[in-house]
Amino acid sequence: MPTPLNDDEETMTRVLVVGSINMDLVVEAERYPRLGETLFGERFASYPGGKGANQAVAAARLGAQVSLLGCVGRDMFGSQLKDALRAEGVDISRLREADVATGLATITLAEGDNAIVVVPGANHQLLPQHLDQDEQAFRDADVVLAQMEVPLATVERAAELAERHGKPFLLNPAPARSLPPELLARTALLTPNEHELALALDADGGDWQALLRRLPGRVAMTRGKDGAYFCRADGGLHHQPGFTVSVVDSTGAGDTFNGALAAFWPQGIEAAMALACAAAALSVTCSGAQSGMPTLAALQDMMKEQA
Template sequence: MTRVLVVGSVNMDLVVEAERYPRLGETLFGKRFASYPGGKGANQAVAAARLGAQVTLLGCVGRDMFGSQLKETLQGEGVDIGRLRETDVATGLATITLAEGDNAIVVVPGANHELLPQHLNQDEQAFRDADVVLAQMEVPLATVERAAELAQRHGKPFLLNPAPAHPLPPSLLERTALLTPNEHELAQALDERGGDWQALMRKLPGRVAMTRGKDGAYFCRADGSLHHQPGFVVSAVDTTGAGDTFNGALAAFWPQGLEAAMALACAAAALSVTRAGAQSGMPTLAALQQMLKEQA
């Protein structure tokens, strides 16, 4: 059982569906409302836990109703929340309006931006205990950098999903065992917009696995050659959680070697899009094994 430490965000997603977007100053009646547990840190933690990993989440929520609900959900998924801090700042949330075949999203980081480097110092034992450390960019950059430093100090591979897209300092890239962007995020991470994605991958040989939706994922080997892991053919219902499923699976299966882990991660991501919802669509290990058996 892989011991995965996730350093990242915890959000509540509030989704409203309407016929159209309201004009400035206008009030509309909506069609539907739903709330979903989210945040890239929490999503990836759940994905890894469902696939059999022993997962600890290091993050921050508010002392409020959403914080309590999210902690309960994570605990129910088998995620260790003993290092999930509480703060007087409100739990992070995303408000999502669905209308006219599109969406508009406002994210309020809230408690996620209260996770500071000194908190990671206090939880250094979690880095010692982990087999792999996984982070994203929905907590402060300084916190992500400290996570990479502590992972390096204790000889643990540091996996970084650079989302939301953000230029990354060279020191962070040097400490990252594997960067897991999509094409847009790769260009932003290297601060080289408009470049050929294959050439950009070769700037970090042996340390980039890039996702390309239905096409699967690509890994740049140390010699600069590209390994392509094809995607799996499924009937897509909701692609929201595919990227987070891929990252959680990659961490869960890391000990099997990168190419094997990528194959399993692509399969898990494909399976996740066959059901609605980010966390709710994430597959269990049994479901993944059944899918692979059927497609063998």
């Protein structure tokens, strides 16, 4: 059984996250309004979000020493999000502020489904030159983790700086898109779901196992409750089964998986995948994205029960 990290600072993985920070505004209603119609909603709530912030919180809760490179606006949401990250123990000393609105997602829940509008805002103000100015963060990290909610050029520079300083670069290719060959070549581990894998490799569907083997040793693909798959360097397929839990809310499970992979990266990919799948399973037993992410103690308890 893989052993989770402890809270000794000398053994904590230093994770640098390069990514997005959003405020999620959630409205629940009985149904969706028709065009031009005004409805009374049933509930409203706001939650810290954004894939970068989510994955940073997940890694921090699991015992990693986390720094977040991102951008918020000089507004109320920016202040609230910084406070939330600080409370989770994430180092926000490298966060930038821009004279645009903080990124946000407006989410309407109705009729058992959701409709989402994302306004990137300050997230699209995180530029390659900002990473150059914070190059020391790449020197200090053990692992670099990024997603695709900031400009592609910024993600590419993050991969270049990680490579320059000999640090593994983990990339969660979400939202899904085709990825440049140079970026794929610099990525130590790509962490897509099945749909994202096909788009990342610019493939028109096809057998996902064959797609995994196009990047042997460098893809960990998630498949929901089925767990995750990793293609070894020799082409062999490793399957990490999912963990059986009672699902309350699957929001944030993928971000928990990625944050955990980064936190446990020093234990090796197969051990890290086991812990990441367990952490993701724990996250779906609670409501909310960041609010449902497990602590290190909760993960340790789960792994003991599974032993």
